[in-house]
Amino acid sequence: MSTTQSERLRGLLEPLVSARDLDLEEVEVTPAGRRRVLRVVVDSDDGVQLDTCAELSRDISKTLDDTDAMGQTAYVLEVTSPGAERPLTETRHYRRAVGRLMRARLADGGELVARIVEVDDEGLDLEVPGVKGRKPTARRLAFEEISKARVEIEFSRKPAEKAAGEDDESKEEA
Numbered sequence: 001m002s003t004t005q006s007e008r009l010r011g012l013l014e015p016l017v018s019a020r021d022l023d024l025e026e027v028e029v030t031p032a033g034r035r036r037v038l039r040v041v042v043d044s045d046d047g048v049q050l051d052t053c054a055e056l057s058r059d060i061s062k063t064l065d066d067t068d069a070m071g072q073t074a075y076v077l078e079v080t081s082p083g084a085e086r087p088l089t090e091t092r093h094y095r096r097a098v099g100r101l102m103r104a105r106l107a108d109g110g111e112l113v114a115r116i117v118e119v120d121d122e123g124l125d126l127e128v129p130g131v132k133g134r135k136p137t138a139r140r141l142a143f144e145e146i147s148k149a150r151v152e153i154e155f156s157r158k159p160a161e162k163a164a165g166e167d168d169e170s171k172e173e174a
Contacts, residue, residue: 005029005069009038012069016059017042020052023092025082035074038064041082045096048081088149094119097151102126104141104149113152114139 009027017024017040026041040060042048057079064070064077088094088102097116104112114126115136123142130136 009069012063012067013040013060016056016063020056022048022052022056029070029075032076035076036070037076037078038070039078039080041080043082043096045092053079053081084153085150088151091119091121091143094124094149101152101154102149103152105147107145107147112139112141114141 006027006029009029010024013027014024020042022042022044024040025043026039028037028039028041030037030039040056042053042056057077060079061077086093088097094102094116098119099116101113101115104114106112112126112128114128116124117127117138118125123140123145126139126141127136128139
């Protein structure tokens, strides 16, 4: 997709997305046989519900039908939220990932896996898991120190409140 088309689509779609208190994360047009796929990725601090995507899709479709932004070639419209392993590139992405485990490639060439504890405009406060039974350690990481980062999927982590409650119950039983 040309930069001009991308900018035009972004300008056209941004007000529709913002009207629903969402962030427009990505606009991508890719060829798919004789048609194209217009993929619009949206997000918010509270996540994005399926119904919201469907409503926004109808609004976007109507707006695109009323303009020539996509030209005459057939296209398929996809309105979606970011995947679980999407890259963390904006401060808001890190804020939305507070409490989650992150894998980061550092600017110095190293790699770090840590839990995001807090985020501000300069960087992150992290909890680095302990190795071989050692306690986790705190670490501060500036955004400039990160070359790439994404959330790590955790399947077995218990919510902090539940885990704390379970500890209290097991103490009472003992």
